[in-house]
Structure formats: structure tokens, C-alpha cells
Amino acid sequence: xxxxxxxMVSLTVDGVSVTVPAGTPVIQAAERAGVVVPHxxxxxxxxxxxxxxxxxxxxxxxxxxxxxxxxxAVQDEMVVHTxxxxxxxxxxxxxxxxFLLLNHPLDCPICDAAGQCMLQDYAYETGQLETRLxxxxxxxxxxxxxxxxxxxxxxCIICTRCVRFMDDIAGENSLIVAQRGHKAYIDxxxxxxxxxxxxxxxxxxxxxxALVHEDFVFKARAWDMDTAPGVCGGCSQGCNIDxxxxxxxxVRVKPRYNADVNGYWMCDEGRRxxxxxxxxxxxxxxxxxxxxxxxxxxxxxxxxWVAERLPAGQGGVARVTASESNESLHTFTxxxxxxxxxxxxxxxxxxxxxxxxxFPQLELxxxxxxxxxxxRLLGFTEQDALPSPGGGTLVVxxxxxxxxxxxYGADADFFLYLGSQISAAAxxxxxxxxxxxAGEADGTxxxxxNRVQRFHQAMxxxxxxxxxxxxxxxxxxxxDGERLPVRDVRAAFAAVSxxxxxxxxxxxxxxxxxxxxxxxxxxxxxxxx
Amino acid sequence: MGFPHSHDLEVGTILSRHFGDASARxxxxxxxxxxxxxxxxxxxxxxxxxxxxxxxxxxxGRGGAGFPTGLKWSFMPQEPxxxxxxxxxxxxxxxxxxKDREILRWVPHLLIEGCLIAARAIRAQHVYVYVRGEYFxxxxxxxxxxxxxxxxxxxxxxxxGSGWDCELTVHIGAGAYIAGEETGLMSSLxxxxxxxxxxxxxxxxxxxxxxxxxxxNVETLAAVPMILTEGADWYRQWGTEKxxxxxxxxxxxxxxxxxxxxxPLGVPLKDIIYDVCGGVRAGRKLKAVIPxxxxxxxxxxxxxxxxxxxxxxxxxxxxxxxxxxxxxxENTNMVAVIRRTAEFYAHExxxxxxxxxxxxxxxxxxxxxxxxxxxxxxxxxxxxxxxxQLTGRTICVLADSVVFPLRSSLDKFRADYEALINGxxx
Numbered sequence: 001x002x003x004x005x006x007x008m009v010s011l012t013v014d015g016v017s018v019t020v021p022a023g024t025p026v027i028q029a030a031e032r033a034g035v036v037v038p039h040x041x042x043x044x045x046x047x048x049x050x051x052x053x054x055x056x057x058x059x060x061x062x063x064x065x066x067x068x069x070x071x072x073a074v075q076d077e078m079v080v081h082t083x084x085x086x087x088x089x090x091x092x093x094x095x096x097x098x099f100l101l102l103n104h105p106l107d108c109p110i111c112d113a114a115g116q117c118m119l120q121d122y123a124y125e126t127g128q129l130e131t132r133l134x135x136x137x138x139x140x141x142x143x144x145x146x147x148x149x150x151x152x153x154x155x156c157i158i159c160t161r162c163v164r165f166m167d168d169i170a171g172e173n174s175l176i177v178a179q180r181g182h183k184a185y186i187d188x189x190x191x192x193x194x195x196x197x198x199x200x201x202x203x204x205x206x207x208x209x210a211l212v213h214e215d216f217v218f219k220a221r222a223w224d225m226d227t228a229p230g231v232c233g234g235c236s237q238g239c240n241i242d243x244x245x246x247x248x249x250x251v252r253v254k255p256r257y258n259a260d261v262n263g264y265w266m267c268d269e270g271r272r273x274x275x276x277x278x279x280x281x282x283x284x285x286x287x288x289x290x291x292x293x294x295x296x297x298x299x300x301x302x303x304x305w306v307a308e309r310l311p312a313g314q315g316g317v318a319r320v321t322a323s324e325s326n327e328s329l330h331t332f333t334x335x336x337x338x339x340x341x342x343x344x345x346x347x348x349x350x351x352x353x354x355x356x357x358x359f360p361q362l363e364l365x366x367x368x369x370x371x372x373x374x375x376r377l378l379g380f381t382e383q384d385a386l387p388s389p390g391g392g393t394l395v396v397x398x399x400x401x402x403x404x405x406x407x408y409g410a411d412a413d414f415f416l417y418l419g420s421q422i423s424a425a426a427x428x429x430x431x432x433x434x435x436x437x438a439g440e441a442d443g444t445x446x447x448x449x450n451r452v453q454r455f456h457q458a459m460x461x462x463x464x465x466x467x468x469x470x471x472x473x474x475x476x477x478x479x480d481g482e483r484l485p486v487r488d489v490r491a492a493f494a495a496v497s498x499x500x501x502x503x504x505x506x507x508x509x510x511x512x513x514x515x516x517x518x519x520x521x522x523x524x525x526x527x528x529x
Numbered sequence: 530m531g532f533p534h535s536h537d538l539e540v541g542t543i544l545s546r547h548f549g550d551a552s553a554r555x556x557x558x559x560x561x562x563x564x565x566x567x568x569x570x571x572x573x574x575x576x577x578x579x580x581x582x583x584x585x586x587x588x589x590g591r592g593g594a595g596f597p598t599g600l601k602w603s604f605m606p607q608e609p610x611x612x613x614x615x616x617x618x619x620x621x622x623x624x625x626x627x628k629d630r631e632i633l634r635w636v637p638h639l640l641i642e643g644c645l646i647a648a649r650a651i652r653a654q655h656v657y658v659y660v661r662g663e664y665f666x667x668x669x670x671x672x673x674x675x676x677x678x679x680x681x682x683x684x685x686x687x688x689x690g691s692g693w694d695c696e697l698t699v700h701i702g703a704g705a706y707i708a709g710e711e712t713g714l715m716s717s718l719x720x721x722x723x724x725x726x727x728x729x730x731x732x733x734x735x736x737x738x739x740x741x742x743x744x745x746n747v748e749t750l751a752a753v754p755m756i757l758t759e760g761a762d763w764y765r766q767w768g769t770e771k772x773x774x775x776x777x778x779x780x781x782x783x784x785x786x787x788x789x790x791x792x793p794l795g796v797p798l799k800d801i802i803y804d805v806c807g808g809v810r811a812g813r814k815l816k817a818v819i820p821x822x823x824x825x826x827x828x829x830x831x832x833x834x835x836x837x838x839x840x841x842x843x844x845x846x847x848x849x850x851x852x853x854x855x856x857x858x859e860n861t862n863m864v865a866v867i868r869r870t871a872e873f874y875a876h877e878x879x880x881x882x883x884x885x886x887x888x889x890x891x892x893x894x895x896x897x898x899x900x901x902x903x904x905x906x907x908x909x910x911x912x913x914x915x916x917x918q919l920t921g922r923t924i925c926v927l928a929d930s931v932v933f934p935l936r937s938s939l940d941k942f943r944a945d946y947e948a949l950i951n952g953x954x955x
Contacts, residue, residue, distance in 0.1 A: 051727045052881035054922055065921045071727050095918040099887035132911055135894040158880055177722065177880065180705070182890040184880035 011078040014085045025049075026069035026080055027056050035082050038093055038122050040207050041159040042070035045264035047358070048164045053157070055096050055122070059086040066092055094126040101131060103138040103182065105154045113209030115222030119157060120208075140185055145175075146194035148214045148268075149203060153185045156210035162186060162202035169265065169358030170196050186210070197354040197364060200268040204254055213252070213271075220246040228458035229256055229513050231445050232266060233323050233370040233438050234273035235351075237363060238447030239266040240514075243274060243439055243458035250274045250439060250459065258514055260361070261451065267354060267364040274439050274458075277323070280400065280421045283434035284463025294432065299464060299474070306431045307478040311339065311414050316393025318344030320380055322369035324398045325443025326452070327492035328435075328468035329371075329378045330499060332397045332418075335472050338479060339393060345383035346375050346399070365448055374446035377502055377518075389415070397468060398435060401425035418468055420461070433475075434465035441467035442489040444496075444511065446518065452506060453515035543755050543775050544748065545791035548635045554670055556677040559638040565683055567754030571646040572691035577607075579650040583753060585761035587773035591628075592618055592709075592746030593822065593850045595772075595839040598753075604733035605651040605741050613653040614737040616718065616744040617644050619660040620702050620709040623822035624873060625853035628777035629747035631789045633660070633667040636751065637674035641697065643750035645684065646757055648695050651743045656697040659714050662704040672699055706877035710925050711744040713879065724879045725925035748777055768794035772838035772849075780806045782856035783813065792837070798845075799833035802856060813858040817942070821850020823870050824930030826937035827863075848933070863942040864949055867935055868896035874931045885928035888919045892931060904950035912939060 006021035013026075013033035020029045027037050028044075040053035051068035058069045061079040066089060069080070083089045100119060108114040140153035163175040163186065174194050178187040188194050203211045225244040232239040232253070239262035244252040253274055255266035286302030287294040297305070318341050320329060336344060346369075354364040372382070386404055387394070389412035397418045401408060406424035409415045417429035420437035440461040444452050461467075469492045477483045486492050490508040497503035502518045510516060547553035553562060571579055584599025605613060617640065621629040632640055644656045660668045675697055678684045686694045700718055707713045708723035715737050717723035736742020752774060756764045765773045772794040778801055779789045785807030792801065798820060802808065809815045815830045826847040835845040842849045857866065875889040892915055895908050916936045919928040939946065 049727075050724075050881060050924075052883075052924065054882050054884055057922065068727065092918070092922055095922075096883045099883045099891075099918075102887050102891060133891065133894075135891075135898060138890075157883070158886065160881075180722075180880045181875055181878035182880065182886050184886065 009074045009076050009078075011074050011076070011080060013080045014082055020074055022074065024074050026058060026060070026067070026072045026074055026078075029074050030058070030069060030080065030082055035084055037069050037082050038118075038125075039070060040118060040157055041161060043161050043164075043205055043264075045169070045359075046161060046164050046205070047168050050160065050164075053096070053159050055093060057089060057092050058082050059089050090126070093122070094128060097123050097126045098128055098131070100157050102133050103140075103154070105137070105139075107155070110218070111152075111155065111209040112212045112216060112218065113155075113206075113222075117209055118207035119155075138182060143187075144214075145186065145188060145211070146199050149194070149199065150212050150214055150217060151186060152210050152212065155208050156186060157208055158184050158186070159207060160186075161205040161207065162211060165202055165205050166194075166196065166199075169201070169356060170198050171357030172196050175202070197269065198265060198267050198356050200271050201255070201265050204264070215272075215275075216252050219251045220244070225251060226458070228439075228456045229454075230274075230439060230458060231370065231447075231453045231455040232270040232273060233277060233445075234267070234270035234368060235365040236367040236370060236372055236448040237262065237365050238370060238445055238451065238453050238515075239270055239362070240453070241266060241270070245439075245458050248459050256513075260514070261447070261453075262362045263359045265356060265359055265362055267356075269364060277438035278420070278440075280402070280423070282437070282462045282465070283419055283422050283426075283432055284461075284465055285434060286464070287429075287432040289430050294427065294429070299466075302431060302433060303475055303478045306416065306433070306475060309414065309430070310416070310479065311393050312479070313338075313340040314393060315340045315342075316395065316412075316414075317341065317387035317389050318395045318397070319387055319399045319401075320344050320346045320375065320397040321399040322346045322348060322372045322375040322380075323438065324371065324375075324468060325441065325455075326371065326374045326378065326446065326496050326503075327443050327489060328397065328441075328472070329375055329380065330496045331469045331472040331476070331486075331492065333379055334476060336395065338476070339395065341393070341395065344380050344395075344397075345387055346372075346380050347384050348372055348382050367448065370447070371445040373448065373450060374444075374452075377446060377500060378496075389413075396426075396429075397472075418471060420465065433471050434461075434463060435468040435471055436461035436465055440465070441469075443467070443469070444493060444508075447515075450518040451515045452503070452511055452518055454508065454511050454513065542791050544632060544636070544639070544751050544777060545789070548631055548789070550635070553636055554638075554674060556638060556674065556681055559636075563758075564638050565642055565754075567757040568642050568645050568683060569689060570757055571649050572689050572693055574649075576650050576652050579646060579757065582757055582761050583650065586756045586764040587761075587768075587771075588749065588752055588756060588764070589772065589839060590746055591748035591752075591776070591851070593623065593824075593848075595849060598745065598749055601733075601745070602647070602650050602743060604731065605743060606733075609652050609741070612655065612738070612740050613651055614740055614742040615644060615648045615651060615653040615656045616711070616714060616737060616742060617656060617658040617747060617750055618709060618711065618714055618744050619658055619664070619747045620714060621664070621747070621851075622661055622706040622709045622877075623824060623851050623853060624870070625781055625819065625822045625855045626779055626851040627781075628779040628789055628851065628853070630664060630667055631777065631779075632747050632751050633664060633671050637671045638678065639751045639754060640671070640747055641674060641678050641684065643753040644697060645688070645695055646753050647743070647745060647750055649693065651741075653743070654695060656695065657718055657737065658697065658699045659708070659718055660699060660701055661708070662702045665701070668699060668701055675699060705879070706873075707879045707925070707927060710927070713925070714744060715742060722879065724881055725927075727924055769836070769838050769840075771840050776837070776849075776852050778805075778837070779851075779853045780856065781853070782818075783810050783815075783858040783861070784808070784856050785810050794838045795836045795841070797833075798828075798835055798837045798842070798854070801837060802833060802854065806856070809856065809858045811858075813860065815856060816859045816861050817857045817863065817938075819855040819857075819934060820852075821848045822853040823855065823873065824926075824933055825850045826933040827941060828937075829941050846937070862900075862949075863938045863945040864896060864900050867938045868893060868900050870934050871896055871931055874927060878927055882923035882928065884919055885923045888915055888928060889931050891915065892919075892935060899946060899949050902949070904946070906947070906950055908950070909939060909943070909946055 057066035
């Protein structure tokens, strides 16, 4: 449909004229005209359209019956009346809602979808206050449909989005509709487990509370969560995500639509990444080594103490992680310049890749770090083994040294540790400067396709920890009073684009929330495909 | 039931001539009776010629909708760029209908011949006969006939030395009413759930295995061989302008002589019931007739003086459907009848469309409550409202199928409902 040569068709939706490519379904044309036609089984990311929920019926002049707008293709001079104008359409939609609620348990107060439920929303919109059913409701119960996904059959409206996600996108027929009629329910295909690495998307496509991640069950009410736009740190794909946070804890991660990166989808490993990334003992206050012991101090004291003792120009070794933002890594290279250290290394964890046949540009990539491309661009090299400081200087940025020998760094003459976790090796540091962990800072990553993408802070870092680019800049200012302050992440990114040619044409603003390709100079295409 | 009883109406027995004669099942006997003459003629004709004859005959689909058969065939692509398929719909699942069963049971070769002629007309290389699972004994009869026909060169490669190839496969369904709907049938045939789908694309554009397909009823196809041998005008000597030919009537219920009768279209419905079938049993009065199978509107005793044609029954406010009148006597409680009918459709709803999935079951619940003494007058209004919601808003017409008998019973036998509501359970 994005074919520029496609024939264009003009039609009227509720009196508003729109021109769309031939073949566009009426529901999408209506959206252009500013009307969202209620729907359940239709999902823009799932190709098959059974038109079975009958919620998106609209009146089309010249047609004897109401038509499902999700499959009805636009015609020239078509005149469409949606629920905004047509009493008959409103009547039909209200009836669908009444039918859907007949056997529904009305357990919104304990349902995890409440507040983000299309059944709840439309039920309120159509405004029927009471059921006319006086007979017993059909009770179906609850089932575990995958290791980590629960299925509440009573809430299910049999829209089959989940079944069709597995068929069309995951390319695996592992879900089915079992039984038929009002006894129909969703089940796994006999003899097949639902263990696909992208299965979590069935929860996202569920328009009601029928499919729920077990990790999320009873965790948070929709209205109690804050949401920040992020980029998944699980691999080099860089899926766009929404991070749902309640009381400074990540309770859920959902894919955020980006046609060029991940569409509507993300993998299950990515969903767990943020929760896994920040576990462990967190660094929350600056610490300096006095009389052989690490002692907590204020930022002012720590920075002054470190600046005084920093062995400038004497060389040494540096270690970073490719999970840090471009802003932090770049600022860190400036510190390395002061120290006379020539580059640093980072490790890349690798795993098996997993593909999504129905959306081939999305893959769980082998490289399980989000910013390998950025780290390489900024002059760091990949090396599994930790660098040996000998008796010289060791500077570590963000690598938690979890797998390092507990004595690592003890032999260094000066060991500066900028990290978010206090591991055994980190305790050998001369000074510890606490930095923000995953999801706790703003910044950018460069993904596997050289796309620069912004992510935003979702949570507060513990204690007085600060984003690494901020900490390093403060330290650099401590060393050089003339240095201008970097007040926010925009300025930090501007510093990167000023110093690194590949970033030259990009700005924090121009990246937007969809990102842009390195060297492109303009935000990449982000329209729907 | 099933054998034609003698009756005094003038009949053209095209389909039922050999009903009751088991020897007609054998190929040898069948050929002696004039079998496969139509096919012999067809292999010498081009596809459009065959279609033209059937078009001229005015033959209409016998599966319920009455769509003109020749016209349906002409929708198939005229210049094939791949396989075409013919599906013979032998999933006779409408309650009250047992006419196709008689064809499968007594004259399987007539059906095979009709399938092959139709296949030639639509340029199909493969015929699938989709038989409902419950017709197991008749499937065996059909299968035996298919084996004979293959051996004799009526099916397979180089049919009758013409160089034309066509295969025929008998497929046994798993017992779902909705597999009788053509898109549901095709989905079931290729291994999916028997779920109707939105049209377009129509089967002639994309059907079995995504290829152009025509779906025809057993009785429709069985009428084709004689039309081809005897000609369109010969066929038109029976019936009316809009409903030519003869039709099998499978009559059941409270009748003296229930059974399957072949009659020219146009015989007044009351004559079928009172003369052919001998009227209501035990001298009782007739209360109601569901004329075309359970999904058609009820007619009262006063409404039976109408011609038994597609247009005649439509004018009377019902439908010819599968021509399967179910006759009910004065002792029948209409609420029980409709409750049972609604339960059937609720059970058979595939569950895709919300209205049908939830609505049919709700109708059944309400009717059950009324029948057992828990009814309220308000329920009648709710039932009327549900009739509105279940009409014309779903992918297929299963939901509409509940509405026709339900609405007509509410209109015509409201007293039955009110008696139960006011007087408690029967």
C-alpha cells in the first residue's frame, strides 16, 4: 500500500472526504478521516482478517447490509457512515457488546487488563448499564497456555488474534480454537507446547484480559503505572519498547510500534531484560578508599578526591560495556584522553538468534548487547578477556565485572570504577562512582542496522547515582574549570554528533521516538508499511 | 421412510426412478438403464456448450439457496491457468432433509455422472464429494460405485477415450452442520475447521486450495445427466418459468406417509402434505409446517395453499430451502419445537461471529426457561430484539437460520408462548 504508484481512491466517511490507495480497508480510511471504528479481531499487524468479531460494521450507501470495515475495500465515491452517524451501526455495536458481556464474569476489579481493555472501553462507550440475561452464565475457568502465560477463558471473546499471530507472524500453528459456538476456547494444538521465543506477543494482541503474563498477574493497575518510551537492551535489534513502571519498579515491558525495527512485536527474552539487568547489589553512593577501606562520601568530596589523584597522561587500561549509551561512552573517551589511555575493550555476550517469519526484519540477534555498533564507532574494541592493569591505571565504565576473579583490579595502582553494581571485583576499586542502570537514564543506542534510537528514563536510579555521561562530565569539569557544563542529554548527544562524523547530521530532536539511520541526516521513514 | 409411496400425482421421475431398486447401484445394471449416456455426450462437447444447456434448463441449486446452476458455472474462469475443482456438497445437515441421502443410497452412479459432466463444464480436473460423516453406510455404497466407475473408465485418465482426465475423491466429513455452507465445506475439506469465511473472494475466484472452485448440491448434480441427454426444453416441461424441473420432497413429522417424493415444482404445498403424504396422522389437525428444513419460516394450516416453487414459498413468507417439510399436528407445543431448533443451531454455530456464537445460545436459554415455567412476557420482546440482531450481521446465514423459525413462531403462535408464561410449565 505504500507503493507510490498505487491508484488513489476518494471516498467520504461521515461527511469527511479522504483519498487513500485502492485496496485500503474502510477501517483504515476511516482512521484517516478521524474516526476509529471499534474493532476486536482486526489488528493492523496481523495479515489475516476473518471479520468475525462483527464490531467494525459500518453502513455503506448502496449496500443492503452493514459491512465489516476491516475487510471491505474502499471504492471510488463510496459513502460510509460509522457509529458517529448511523443509528443502525450503533445498534449493531451495542448488541455485540451485550453479547460479549453475556457470559463475561465482569471481574474488572481483579482483571489485569482493566483500564486498558477494549471490551471495557467500548462497553462504557455504548453505555448499556444492565444485562438482560437472567439465566446462568457459562463458566469456563482458567488455564496455563504456556509456561509463563495464563488464559482466562471466561474473559476471552474469541477474536483469534492470538491464534492468528502464531499462524501468520510466528509461523507456527501452535494455538487453536477448541470446541465451537459459545463453548469455544483457545488452546494449544494437541501435542504442541507454546514455547515460541516470541509467544509473549499474544498477550499484547489480546484486546481483553484473557491472556496475561504470569509475571504481571495482579502486579499493577493500568492507571497506577507510568510509561516511558525505551529501547530494549536485550540484543542489537533495538526493539522499541514501552516500559511500564510502578513505584520505581519495572512491572511490564511491551513493544512500541516502529515499522522499521520491530513492527508491533518483540521477543520474550527482551521482555525480561530490564528486570534481569538491574538485579544485584546496587552502587548508590560515591565511595573512596581511605586507609584501605571504601568509605561513602558526597559527590563533591568524591569528585575532588578522584580529580586530585587521577594519574593524568600516564596511560593504563579501560573496560566498558556495550550496554552504555553513546553519550556516556563518548564522554568516557574524553576522560580516557585525559588519562592517556588509548581505547578500551568491551565484551559481547552471544546467544542463538530467533527469527519471526511473518516480520522478517525483526530477529532476536546473536549479539546480546544493545549498543555494540555504537561502542565500535566510538573507538572501543570487542574483547572477551578483561584487560590486565598490571601496576598501572584501570578505569571501568559500567561493566559490572560479575564474572571477573574477585581479585581483579587489586594489583592496579589506581582503579576507578564507574558502575551501577558492586561486584566482588568492584570492591578492589580506589574509588566507586555510582551510575544509573538499565532504564534509569536517557540516551541513545546504535542498533544492528546502524539506526540511532533514543531511550528515555523510566525509573529513578538508587541513592545519588547519576547517568554516566553526567558523572564523567562532572569529573572532567573538576579537572578543567574552563570546561563548559553539559546540562542535559540533548547537549550530551550534541557533543557526540560534534565529535563523531557518522553522527554529524543528527540531533536529539531529529531522532524523535522512531530513530534515524547513521549518516542519514534526516529521520528515517517511520510511516506504516 | 425414504421409499417413494405410490400416489396419484402426475410425476416426472428423473432422480427417483430407480429408488428402491438395489440393482441400480451396480454399474452393469445402471448402464443397462441408460446410465452414463449424458457423460458420453458431454465428452464430445466443449465446456461452454454444456454450461449453456444447463443454463437454458433453468436448473436451480437444490442445496437451499436456489441459485441458477448454469450461471454459477459460468463464473468459473474461462481460460484456466491452473487447477479447477468441483465440490459436490453431500453434507446434508439441515434438520428435516434426507433427499441427498436417497440419491447416494440408490443411484450413486447418477451422482458420479453428474459430477463428471459438471467438472467438464467448469474445466475441473478433480471432483471432491464431501459426504457428512453420519452417512457412513451410504458413503460405502458411493465408494463402491466410484471404484466401479474408475475400473470402467468413466473416471480417471482419458475418460471414454476422449483424452480428458478427471479424478474423483470421496471425502467424509466429521459431523458439523456448518460444513454444509460452501466456504465452511472448503475449509473443512482442506483440513481446517469448518468455518465460513467472508465473500469475496467467491469460490469461483478462490476456493479449494486457493483455486477456482464450484460447489454444487448432490440433487443439483444428479439432475444434470438427464438434462444433457434429453435437453433443456424437456426438463422445462415440469415446473414453472422461474422454478423448472422436478424436485425431491423429503417430508417428515406427523404425517400418515412420510418419505421422499419426486414431484414437479409448483404442486401446491397442501397437496404434497394432504394427498402425497396422506395428511396428518391419526386424523389430527395440522398446526404448522416448516416447509424447507428447520431454517425456514413456519407456515400455519391456512398458509399451505401456495405453489411449491422457490418464488411461491417466498411469497407465502417462507422459503423452499431444501424442500424438507416438517409437519406438526395440533398437539405440538411450538415453544418446545423452536427451543429444540435453537439448541441445534447454538450447538452447530462455529463460534466466529459474536452475534451467532452468543445469540443462538441465549435464545435457547430463554426458550428453555419459558418452557420450564420461568418465562416473563418481557422475554418475548427480548426474543424479537434478538431476531433483529441475528439477521444479516454475520459472515454466514446460520444466525439467520434461527431467526426464521423463531420470528415466525412468535408471530403466529404467540399464544403458545403466553400460555406457558402465564400458566407455568406444561
